[in-house]
Amino acid sequence: MENLYDVVVIGGGPFGIASVVEAKKAGFKNVLLLEKGDNHSQTIRKFYKDGKRVDKVYKGLESETRGCVEFFDGTKESTLNYFDKLLDDGDIEAVFNAEVESVKKDGDLLIVTTAKGVFKAKNVMVGIGRMGKPNKPEYKIPPSLIQVVNYNLNNCNCGEKIIVVGGGNSAAEYAVDLSGCNDVTLNYRRSTFTRLNDINLAAVEDSARDGKLTLKLGVDITGIENDNGKVSVSYSDGSVVIYDRIIYAIGGSTPVDFLQKCGIELDSDTKPIVDENLQTNVKGLYVGGDIASKNGASIVSALNDAHKIINYIINKA
Numbered sequence: 001m002e003n004l005y006d007v008v009v010i011g012g013g014p015f016g017i018a019s020v021v022e023a024k025k026a027g028f029k030n031v032l033l034l035e036k037g038d039n040h041s042q043t044i045r046k047f048y049k050d051g052k053r054v055d056k057v058y059k060g061l062e063s064e065t066r067g068c069v070e071f072f073d074g075t076k077e078s079t080l081n082y083f084d085k086l087l088d089d090g091d092i093e094a095v096f097n098a099e100v101e102s103v104k105k106d107g108d109l110l111i112v113t114t115a116k117g118v119f120k121a122k123n124v125m126v127g128i129g130r131m132g133k134p135n136k137p138e139y140k141i142p143p144s145l146i147q148v149v150n151y152n153l154n155n156c157n158c159g160e161k162i163i164v165v166g167g168g169n170s171a172a173e174y175a176v177d178l179s180g181c182n183d184v185t186l187n188y189r190r191s192t193f194t195r196l197n198d199i200n201l202a203a204v205e206d207s208a209r210d211g212k213l214t215l216k217l218g219v220d221i222t223g224i225e226n227d228n229g230k231v232s233v234s235y236s237d238g239s240v241v242i243y244d245r246i247i248y249a250i251g252g253s254t255p256v257d258f259l260q261k262c263g264i265e266l267d268s269d270t271k272p273i274v275d276e277n278l279q280t281n282v283k284g285l286y287v288g289g290d291i292a293s294k295n296g297a298s299i300v301s302a303l304n305d306a307h308k309i310i311n312y313i314i315n316k317a
């Protein structure tokens, strides 16, 4: 049958890359990777700043890889090069600019529909991450501020007054990086950082001590307005401060619409319901990486999810 694959993997992030590599190494011949972007690893490309340190131990999650894809501390660039090499050496068939619209069951097979064609598969693994939809605050963002309300550092310039919002490692790294040539405030609604790794915590404290970074902790933002093209930020302590730019680094959300379109059942936290092998209620359809975890995961946990699923599929084959 034309276009019949043993395994189709949706999403070319760490989970997707490890999935296709593991599948090939396990002996599957017809394996396909479908990625929405024009290259693999869109989360890393869009949300990691250039030169970012990439930590193997992240958010205190599991740090040992269990499958055949290893991982190492490095930088954004070394990580992307490493994933390039894995795809090249694994002789992986990948289609880019192939956003998957849906996966539907057809007898024992799954039908994967993309703008680039329809593919049939015995097994489908979904690893589309959570950063396709970065989290936004609950208050309204004036459309006129679209250029200066950002979710990564791609539009930042030097010499700006910037507020970074968030209490996780991404927010800390963004704030410290920007503080090199900007007037930066890091705002977190809690009064202490509880989710930072040691390196980021030390970097934030050092930058604050050196006067390069202002910390505004234990205060929430109640709203933002346009003040002559700048961002006027109102805080819960009654203060109002004007910034050139605001950057939200508050994570991403589960792509609920996509998962529901595939018939995947979700729990009350909109997390896909899976069994111990990460198989969903749709037989042959698996999820892994960030979308399989409640609050996002790490590269190592994505690689381990891929290993777990392929190990299960090969043993049941």
Ligand SMILES: Cc1cc2nc3c(=O)[nH]c(=O)nc-3n(C[C@H](O)[C@H](O)[C@H](O)COP(=O)(O)OP(=O)(O)OC[C@H]3O[C@@H](n4cnc5c(N)ncnc54)[C@H](O)[C@@H]3O)c2cc1C
Pocket: 010, 011, 012, 013, 014, 015, 016, 034, 035, 036, 037, 040, 041, 042, 043, 044, 047, 048, 053, 054, 055, 056, 057, 058, 098, 099, 100, 101, 127, 128, 129, 130, 131, 132, 169, 170, 258, 288, 289, 290, 291, 296, 297, 298, 299, 300, 302
């Ligand atoms: C700023 C930042 C810093 C981080 N730093 C670290 C770190 O130092 N160490 C660490 O271990 N982790 C880090 N993480 C977390 C890590 O990046 C994620 O846990 C990891 O990328 C998850 O991999 P994934 O494959 O599940 O999803 P993703 O990496 O998000 O990949 C999903 C892929 O699916 C594609 N896609 C989406 N929708 C579709 C569709 N419909 N059809 C086809 N393709 C689709 C996307 O384009 C993307 O390429 C960081 C995260 C952020 C945001």
